[in-house]
Amino acid sequence: MDQTKxxxxxxxxxxxxxxxxxxxxxxxxxxxFTFNHKCQVMLQFAVETSEYQxxxxxxxxxxxxxxxxxxxxxxxxxxxxxxxxxxxxxxxxCQNNIHQQSHMNRVVTHELIHAFDHCRAHVDWFNNFRHLAxxxxxxxxxxxxxxxxxxxxxxxxGLKRHHQECVRGRALRSILAVRKxxxxxxxxxxxxxxxxCFNDHAPFGRIPHSKRDxxxxxxxxxxxxxxxxxx
Amino acid sequence: TSIxxxxxxxNVAAEIRxxxxxxxxxSVPLPSVVEPVQTVASVSCSWGAALGVVFCYFKPxxxxxxxxxxxxxxxxxxxxxxxxxxxxxxxSCQQWKEDYHNCREWEKHRGTEAKEALRRSEKIRVAEQRNxxxxxxxxxxxxxxxxxxxxxxxxxDS
Numbered sequence: 001m002d003q004t005k006x007x008x009x010x011x012x013x014x015x016x017x018x019x020x021x022x023x024x025x026x027x028x029x030x031x032x033f034t035f036n037h038k039c040q041v042m043l044q045f046a047v048e049t050s051e052y053q054x055x056x057x058x059x060x061x062x063x064x065x066x067x068x069x070x071x072x073x074x075x076x077x078x079x080x081x082x083x084x085x086x087x088x089x090x091x092x093x094c095q096n097n098i099h100q101q102s103h104m105n106r107v108v109t110h111e112l113i114h115a116f117d118h119c120r121a122h123v124d125w126f127n128n129f130r131h132l133a134x135x136x137x138x139x140x141x142x143x144x145x146x147x148x149x150x151x152x153x154x155x156x157x158g159l160k161r162h163h164q165e166c167v168r169g170r171a172l173r174s175i176l177a178v179r180k181x182x183x184x185x186x187x188x189x190x191x192x193x194x195x196x197c198f199n200d201h202a203p204f205g206r207i208p209h210s211k212r213d214x215x216x217x218x219x220x221x222x223x224x225x226x227x228x229x230x231x
Numbered sequence: 232t233s234i235x236x237x238x239x240x241x242n243v244a245a246e247i248r249x250x251x252x253x254x255x256x257x258s259v260p261l262p263s264v265v266e267p268v269q270t271v272a273s274v275s276c277s278w279g280a281a282l283g284v285v286f287c288y289f290k291p292x293x294x295x296x297x298x299x300x301x302x303x304x305x306x307x308x309x310x311x312x313x314x315x316x317x318x319x320x321x322x323s324c325q326q327w328k329e330d331y332h333n334c335r336e337w338e339k340h341r342g343t344e345a346k347e348a349l350r351r352s353e354k355i356r357v358a359e360q361r362n363x364x365x366x367x368x369x370x371x372x373x374x375x376x377x378x379x380x381x382x383x384x385x386x387x388d389s
Contacts, residue, residue, distance in 0.1 A: 062377045069381070089377050119374060121367040134366040148316055161319040199363040209313040212304055223293060230292045231353055 010126055011178025015083060015092055017074040039073035039095035042104040049105055062119035070115070071108075080177060082107040084114035086125045091115060106150075110143035116203060129179065133189045134197040136171040141198055142207060145170055163207075168194065289346055292353045295334040302327035326352060 012018060047067055069090075076083075076094035081103065083092045091111040098104050117123050117135045124131050140146055146166035151158065158165060168190055175186045201207060204217040220227070293301075304310055305324035314322040330352050337345040 062373050064378065069378070088381060089374070089379075090381075117367075119370070119377065121365075121369050123367055131367050148312075159316060161317070163317040193366050196363040196366055200365070201360065205360060207313075207317060209317075210309060216301065216304065219297065223297075226290060227292045227353070230290050231350060231357065 009180060011083070014077045014080045014178065015074060015085075016077060018072075018085060018088075018092060034075060035095040035099075036073050039093055039098065039104075042098065042101050043067065043071055043073065043093060043108070045101055046105045046108045062115065065112075065115070078177075082111050083178070084111045084118070086118055086123070089115075089118070106144050110139045110145060113139040113142055120202070129175070129181065129186075129189050130193050132179070133171060133175055133186075134193045134200075136174045137167055137190065137194060137197040138200060140167040140170040140174070142201065142204060144208070147209065164198065167198065291334045291337060291346075291349055293334075295331060295338065298327055298331035298334055302331060 044067070071091050071093060073093050073095040075096045076092070079097060081094050081097050084090075085092055091108070091114075093104070093107060093111075098107060114135050117138065118125075123135060125135075141163075144150065146163050148159075148162075151162065151166055156162075156166065171190050172183070172186055175181070175190070176183060179186075203221070204213070205220055206213055206217060208214045208217060302324055305322055305327055311321050314320065330349055333345040333348045333352075336342060337349065
């Protein structure tokens with residue numbers, strides 16, 4: 001069946017509540033017996049952090065990011081933490097796989113980077129693997145997924161230039177999770193676009209490793225008029 | 232109205248020049264005492280309201296304190312660690328310090344040398360930011376379905 005094939009090809013089978021083209025509201029029973037409420041609460045906290053507010057500004061043309069419209073808490077398969085559904089312009093959060101606030105913050109940032117790419121460029125999510133790889137590289141790079149502490153928590157001990165290895169690995173994993181291609185092919189694609197996409201730090205202008213980096217990125221953004229006028 | 236930064240207008244400098252040629256208000260506030268025009272293309276221009284003419288003047292791209300705080304941040308142990316973790320090298324922070332001194336120098340003496348040094352340094356920074364070939368084409372306007380309510384979306388064609 002065409003729709004099943006499409007679901008598998010584009011990774012929708014990881015998000016069983018999300019049939020392409022259909023949208024249903026959460027029932028009360030679902031709210032009671034799933035992690036939906038916890039997800040909503042954590043999302044509320046995540047939305048109030050400064051990084052998120054910074055991001056809402058950065059989304060420019062998509063400057064209004066509404067929690068109710070653009071975020072959705074759902075049950076997902078496997079160990080997936082979230083996703084960005086370009087078809088419905090929604091960020092999906094996996095309520096059964098996100099159990100800590102810090103994890104939620106990270107997933108929100110990661111998916112917002114996908115949303116940011118979707119808003120500012122013609123990203124062909126479904127057919128162009130290079131675009132997908134690029135966005136995954138950027139999201140792993142800029143969201144804090146590959147911070148030293150997160151890597152150590154995963155028992156990946158590395159120091160010199162380990163960030164890049166981590167970004168490569170996580171981008172690869174993300175692509176393999178949602179698309180049916182071979183590992184070798186995925187590695188080749190990631191290698192092709194890595195240099196370009198790793199160095200694309202939009203909208204931050206730097207890789208935000210800490211709160212101060214984020215604060216300075218925000219300051220640069222607020223100062224942009226003066227900056228460009230005086231170059 | 233302020234000059235809007237937008238990812239849909241990659242050539243910001245050209246946009247600024249176009250706007251200036253249309254003599255729109257810039258976002259920079261009017262000075263109470265007007266500096267004489269130093270030079271050339273990329274400066275801030277605004278109407279001298281009482282006098283009805285356009286005055287152009289330069290301001291350092293960032294506030295001098297910003298340069299100093301960037302320098303301090305660059306030098307910090309945490310940042311050095313993160314830089315090593317990402318790039319395998321220790322960051323070089325000297326440029327921020329020089330920019331800070333040039334900024335203060337310009338504030339005191341309004342010299343052309345300091346101004347040009349600052350501009351040069353910032354232009355290099357901007358060039359470094361853009362030093363890659365984009366994989367995708369940038370949009371001219373946001374996606375149309377971003378705000379479309381969910382129930383109204385058409386089913387995706389297979």
